[in-house]
Amino acid sequence: MLRFFYPFTCNELTLNPSRFYTKTPIKIGPQITFMCANFKPLTLEQLKQQQLPMIDFEYVDEVYPGYSLPLMFKKDGQYQWREVMFGLVPKWATDLTIAKKTYNARSETLLQKASFFEPTTKCQFGVIPVTEFYEAKYIQGKPQRWCVRRKDKKAFFIAALYEICKIDDQVIRSATMITMDAIDHPMMREFHEPGDVKRSVVVIPEERLDQWLSLTIPDIESFIEGFPVEEFECTYVPKLNRTKQTNQLNFFD
Numbered sequence: 001m002l003r004f005f006y007p008f009t010c011n012e013l014t015l016n017p018s019r020f021y022t023k024t025p026i027k028i029g030p031q032i033t034f035m036c037a038n039f040k041p042l043t044l045e046q047l048k049q050q051q052l053p054m055i056d057f058e059y060v061d062e063v064y065p066g067y068s069l070p071l072m073f074k075k076d077g078q079y080q081w082r083e084v085m086f087g088l089v090p091k092w093a094t095d096l097t098i099a100k101k102t103y104n105a106r107s108e109t110l111l112q113k114a115s116f117f118e119p120t121t122k123c124q125f126g127v128i129p130v131t132e133f134y135e136a137k138y139i140q141g142k143p144q145r146w147c148v149r150r151k152d153k154k155a156f157f158i159a160a161l162y163e164i165c166k167i168d169d170q171v172i173r174s175a176t177m178i179t180m181d182a183i184d185h186p187m188m189r190e191f192h193e194p195g196d197v198k199r200s201v202v203v204i205p206e207e208r209l210d211q212w213l214s215l216t217i218p219d220i221e222s223f224i225e226g227f228p229v230e231e232f233e234c235t236y237v238p239k240l241n242r243t244k245q246t247n248q249l250n251f252f253d
Helices: 044-049 114-121 206-213
Strands: 039-041 068-075 078-086 104-106 125-139 142-150 156-167 170-181 199-201 232-236
Touching: 044 125, 068 156, 068 206, 104 199, 114 156, 125 170, 125 206, 156 206
Parallel strands: 078 170, 104 170
Antiparallel strands: 039 125, 068 078, 068 125, 125 142, 125 156, 142 232, 156 170, 170 199
């Protein structure tokens, strides 16, 4: 059973809007998609429908590691948005290449990994609202691209951990999605390579959103539970062929 009991008082990390990130991926080298590395952020229609604060910056409609995305967190009692890079860059990093490995963070080892220890102890928890995310389902030994989304088409909130640092006098704001074991989850256990290692993003129920964003001690055990399958659906969505070459390798080719 996962329990975090640490004598830390969590200080809210102050983030400021930045125009450092482009709407194309930061060049951190070729990236192969294995876990939750590809998703669509919430839409403007969903934002209005769910009465969330307005977002004052543009973002792409499909995200990979190194892309910018909207992160929601709580500061001074208010929900706020910041533009961050997908892939957490810790304070001790000297460049952005580590983001290739830090776009997902295992909930079981947040306090054991150097990249995630400090933001976890400071309760730098946020959410990444998404329309749908993509995973690989193996059919006859070959990966197929499937999406997971809510049946009611509402955006849902993936648990995130965020950080701010400086590299060469440039402020870097970044985040990672928190994941959990999914070997017993009726839907998520069907994804990823055959075997006994199955993972899922942690979905924060909308009714517990404020509780998650208001944590002052990094005890997240009660949030580590599989999302309700009856509220979600998964569908085969083959990747469209692109004529333009990018530095993103397509795992599903």
